[in-house]
Amino acid sequence: MAFGKTADSRRRQGLVLLLSPVTLLLGVFFLIPLGIMIVYSFLEPGLYGGVEWNWYPYNYGRIIGWPLNDYETFEPIYLSIFLGSVKIALLTVLVSLLICYPAAFWVSRMSEPRKSFVLFLITLPFFANLLVRIYAWLLLLRPSGFINMALESLGLIAQPLDMLFSSFAVIVGMVYIFTPFMFLPIYANVEKLDFSLVRASQDLGAPPVQTFLRVILPLTVPGIAGGSIIVFIPALGNFIVPAFLGGSKVQMTGNLIERSFLQSRDWPFGAALSLLIMGSVVIIVMFQVIRSTRQNRGAA
């Protein structure tokens, strides 16, 4: 057994070597900053940015509903902005899901060359700068923009629609940006869906709707869950799209964080808000991990 032992310890040495770069990277660039954020979120804001090293329990209080740092006047303005952000992120997920799910089936049935071409088209927007693409939507959605002009010239509307600086505009922009992230996981799932299972379901007497609900949908849940999480996480914390397309009317938590750090220079409050978003993301990812392990255990 001496031989086994040496092979084992050699394998362990190799593992340590292989894992040390990623450990170092995560430690220096993720865990230490995260630790700083957690500590700062419990400290008093400095007058011109930075922190005073005093215990200060009001940052989280402000988020939950005591904006005056006194735990007396309850007014949950930040919480309602957070819930509004969750709503916008969920709507973004829903709309991009409704676009991508049927599209994935459509693309998966194409011939190989057409498939590659369509997949190339889906990644094409990444070649242009994000700000440029959001500006484009600004030009499309504004009262004298392309969409209003087109609708007016067709006689469908008398007055320009007020689309810009609304939740609608923000959701349109976010769906536009995040659609590829929804599409690719669903497509990967649909692509490997065994079509003979659909035939089998029909063959056993299930009409199309039942076949969809009992066979196709359950088998594409991993893709739907993956895509939804990949879209939901960045959508929840996004601040660029609401800043451009939401104007002053649509506030998301991302904008609050940005303003806390860069304008009001309240670092501890910004840190607390960031941890709120991170906490909600961790909870959602944990749900997904539990769901998929349970499913894999069942299938094994």
Added chain:
Amino acid sequence: MGFLQIASAHKAYQTPEGALVRALDDISIDVRNNEFLTLLGPSGCGKTTLLKIIAGFEDLDGGDIILEGRSLKEVPAHRRPFNTVFQNYALFPHMTISQNIGYGLDVAGVKKPDRDRRVGEALEMVGLVGYGSRRPAQLSGGQQQRVALARSLILKPRVLLLDEPLSALDRKMREAMQIELKNLQDSVGITFIFVTHDQEEALAMSDRIAVISNGRLQQLGSPTEVYDAPDNEFVANFVGTSNLFTGRIIDVDTGQGLVTMETGNGRRLCAGSRAYGLGDEVKLILRPEHLRLVDGDTPDGPCLIEGSVKDVIFVGSVVHLHVDVGFGRTAIVYHHHDRTGFRNDIEHGAHVRLAYAPDSAHLIANGRG
């Protein structure tokens, strides 16, 4: 009026290169109630297309599928009283074995107590009691096969369609499943339409075989008919092994029902036949097991071929001999070596004389098939 009629079925495909492929070219078969019918043919011959059309997964270009006088053209797959066992079984991976087998009943709205009872019976029928709560991935290929069978048979279909269901199994398992399938068909009394490219499988299991090639029906008959009296050269070569000789009939003995044929090289061969007359161009088919080695005392004649052994292939129960019979022709002979019997010591190059009974030679008209 038949039970299930396939009436001059036509189906053509456009290949990506633009060529037109006739997958089904005027195929008509009257399927009998409760029979085990096999669609036999090489891959790409159209047999699977025909099965898909019967199941309702594909539409016909021309012709019709008629069940007891009623056309099924406008009936979608999920309303046809047929069920399919797929080549890869197509078991639902996200359901347990019981859920898989009960799927059709569940869809049909059968209540849980009744469903559970029938699923239990189906599990018993295919010998998988106790496996109900497992997932398909936890079962072996043969077990998955049985689940697929149970899942289809539980719905008591009028016709069970089987698309090469044994091709993924190893030889021993396949042979066991052949017998099991045949017995199952006898006991459930359901018409089976079985697709395969394996002629041994077809011969072993079927009541009738439909041999299909290039989208056309080549022959429809019982296994013995198809094997002993092939309609054309394709059937003769595809079902079993054949020695084929082409020639013209030069002598007819109507009294004994015996004809003599002469090949282009002047070789004379006898055959028992009353169907052909003097001067007819024919092909003579000799099965390898009908040629037997005889000793030098046997008189020469048209029912005797001479040659020298080129290859000796031992396959266990018999020895396959490849015999050079002259003019570049090789005859294949299956020689039974019964340890005590005549000539168990055949070697490469040995001179042999091969005799056959005239009635074992089968004649087909030259130019067909």
